[in-house]
Amino acid sequence: MTVLVIADHDGKSIREDTLKTVTAAAQLGDVDILVAGKGVDGAAAAAAKITGVKKVLVAESDALGHGMAEAFEALVVPLAAGYDAVLIPSTSQGKNIAPRIAAKLDVAPITDVIQIVDASTFVRPIYAGNALETVKSSDAKKVITVRPTAFKPAGEGGSGAISKIDAGAGAGAGGAKFISEEIVKSDRPELGAAKIVVSGGRAMGSAEEFTRVIEPLADLLGGAVGASRAAVDAGYAPNDYQVGQTGKVVAPDLYIAIGISGAIQHLAGMKDSKVIVAINKDPDAPIFAVADYGLVSDYKTAVPDLMAALKKAGK
Numbered sequence: 001m002t003v004l005v006i007a008d009h010d011g012k013s014i015r016e017d018t019l020k021t022v023t024a025a026a027q028l029g030d031v032d033i034l035v036a037g038k039g040v041d042g043a044a045a046a047a048a049k050i051t052g053v054k055k056v057l058v059a060e061s062d063a064l065g066h067g068m069a070e071a072f073e074a075l076v077v078p079l080a081a082g083y084d085a086v087l088i089p090s091t092s093q094g095k096n097i098a099p100r101i102a103a104k105l106d107v108a109p110i111t112d113v114i115q116i117v118d119a120s121t122f123v124r125p126i127y128a129g130n131a132l133e134t135v136k137s138s139d140a141k142k143v144i145t146v147r148p149t150a151f152k153p154a155g156e157g158g159s160g161a162i163s164k165i166d167a168g169a170g171a172g173a174g175g176a177k178f179i180s181e182e183i184v185k186s187d188r189p190e191l192g193a194a195k196i197v198v199s200g201g202r203a204m205g206s207a208e209e210f211t212r213v214i215e216p217l218a219d220l221l222g223g224a225v226g227a228s229r230a231a232v233d234a235g236y237a238p239n240d241y242q243v244g245q246t247g248k249v250v251a252p253d254l255y256i257a258i259g260i261s262g263a264i265q266h267l268a269g270m271k272d273s274k275v276i277v278a279i280n281k282d283p284d285a286p287i288f289a290v291a292d293y294g295l296v297s298d299y300k301t302a303v304p305d306l307m308a309a310l311k312k313a314g315k
């Protein structure tokens with residue numbers, strides 16, 4: 001079986017989500033990787049070093065550089081003729097391009113796969129992670145998004161062959177036109193890949209309070225900032241901070257939930273974290289059912305106390 005992995009990258013390096021997708025792909029067969037974008041030499045060189053990658057296909061155009069789904073579809077659909085499966089990390093970018101590629105190939109996308117049983121059988125969570133379904137696909141070609149938290153990252157040590165391909169079909173973007181993009185620049189680790197995540201919920205009450213309470217603790221621990229949907233919907237935190245069923249799925253070493261009740265839709269995005277700490281003034285909050293350490297307390301006193309203790313401990 002031959003598999004094409006579509007890389008998520010920043011031009012210079014390959015994101016860890018892609019390394020985990022390569023691990024999943026290697027369970028199916030021989031792996032090639034597509035690095036598409038603009039100015040991607042660094043990412044292509046990094047992709048060639050991933051263990052198990054045979055070939056790195058590099059395609060560059062402005063539309064690909066802006067991550068436009070139409071450009072990816074035009075590039076990947078003809079390429080897919082040479083592969084049995086196309087695997088894409090289940091990131092914002094992956095979720096944007098996979099359905100379009102699948103529709104154009106006239107196959108059903110198999111999303112958020114957490115286990116590969118065999119070449120046509122896959123396990124994926126449903127009902128916000130409360131049940132797992134095993135699906136068997138009879139499509140000749142598979143288009144799969146992979147939930148990165150379910151796989152270990154592929155190592156370094158490969159020597160894949162890099163070949164530049166014509167972005168030709170992918171050069172334009174069909175009827176879509178790129179207008180502008182707003183990229184949040186942050187020195188913090190990426191939410192999906194961070195080892196520590198500090199998340200705030202509706203209890204923060206305002207954007208100012210969210211920034212005052214959550215961000216310094218995340219920075220002290222060298223972690224990423226997350227938020228519940230209630231906090232995002234209320235405008236306390238930006239959209240891309242959202243953790244949960246309709247946000248990002250994270251599985252850091254340490255997840256600290258502050259003023260978050262623990263609705264199932266939130267748990268769906270963080271319950272696989274290794275150690276969960278919850279601070280909530282309601283002893284019956286559902287978050288305590290999944291927390292390894294729970295502090296029944298007002299965050300207004302608990303967070304400053306925690307920060308003081310961390311600083312005293314040399315953090």
Ligand SMILES: Cc1cc2nc3c(=O)[nH]c(=O)nc-3n(C[C@H](O)[C@H](O)[C@H](O)COP(=O)(O)OP(=O)(O)OC[C@H]3O[C@@H](n4cnc5c(N)ncnc54)[C@H](O)[C@@H]3O)c2cc1C
Pocket residue numbers: 200201202203227228229230231242243244245246247248258259260261262263264265266269279280281282285297298299300
């Ligand atoms: C289809 C669908 C998809 C959804 N997707 C998501 C998703 O991806 N992510 C997500 O998070 N939610 C999602 N939700 C929303 C989810 O159901 C909850 O509404 C949301 O998670 C609640 O956010 P919260 O815990 O911040 O707020 P609340 O449920 O209001 O909880 C606030 C908590 O703060 C505590 N608190 C208040 N004051 C203090 C204080 N001073 N100190 C300490 N604790 C305090 C309270 O005791 C309470 O437990 C989704 C819902 C639906 C229907």
